[in-house]
Amino acid sequence: MSVPADTSPAKGPVIAVVGPSGVGKDSLMSGLAVADPRLRSMRRVITRAPEAGGEDYQPVSEAEFQALVEADVFALHWNAHGLRYGIPRDIEKLREGATGVLVNLSRAVLLQAQEVFDDFRVISVTARPEVLAARLAGRGREDAAEVERRLARASLALPEGLRQVHEVDNSGALSAAIVEAQAIIQAERA
Template sequence: MKMAPVIAVVGPSGVGKDSVIQALLARVPNFERVRRVITRPHGEGGEDFDRVSDRMFQTMVQDGSFVLYWAAHGLQYGIPVAITEQRQRADAVLVNLSRAVLPEAQKEFRELIVISLTADPKVLAQRLAVRGRESAADQARRLGRATAALSEGLNHVIEVDNSGSLDATVETILSGLQPERAYR
């Protein structure tokens, strides 16, 4: 059975990954979002995710519940094995990934498309401040990592500046995914 591609949306904190994913889902009927498992503390929002404790996360790792997992920003993130079922029924699955796990994701999923979002540093700083999830020191650390390069050897990367309108970003992404296919 043919598996749909995994579209990894990556970029620095505040670049608008979740907004872009939501806009793509609204625009393309048979795209699905992968719901991540995160050890984010109660009271912290963000995307729609499954919140678990550190202990539960480690149990899930031991039980083989994830096809991919990593640590970032003091939290643990996991992509559930259910992504395989999603890939069997959708045209593509969208997932917010860390840039650091892209080589592992490419090995795991084979059909990996990377949407690498960037934005003007002033825009990133403003978005992080409005989000209000991190202290000023944490925001500064995140902004310091904003220009981290992607790993070498990724098969399909679409780079998009998300400093402007969300509609313009989505148009750029859709035209870069498969120009011959009508996502409009």
């Protein structure tokens, strides 16, 4: 008796894009998704007001978020900066036939994510301190004290024990960072 061949589409890796506020994670993710239509992005669910702007996310209230946790909707969820964040289990559907699925994660949840997802990689986006300061000031979402707090956290190291980490410098032109990240993703697929 022969076993039928597995004809399910290959699953792409979950690619966490991490880095300090203002480093350009969302811009990099958008640019990568445009460059490769099979590279998908996962929207986070966040207890942030819809008018807060910034990234593309699904805003929910604290009560709605808790109901989603209790309904086991999330593959991964965590608290950071006074907000709650969740990655829906739908991420597994996005992985089917994809080059990969990009997701903006907090450093504190990376080891947990590595255990949750069977094929997990990290792209750590960096930028020079003066570039971060200018970007944070320019976006106008944080007051001066919050900008200082975010800059102080910018140099925090990634947790020990991550298996696949690649660094991309986004201090200069976004297009250069996109090319660098594309090369990393393609090399991993080879």
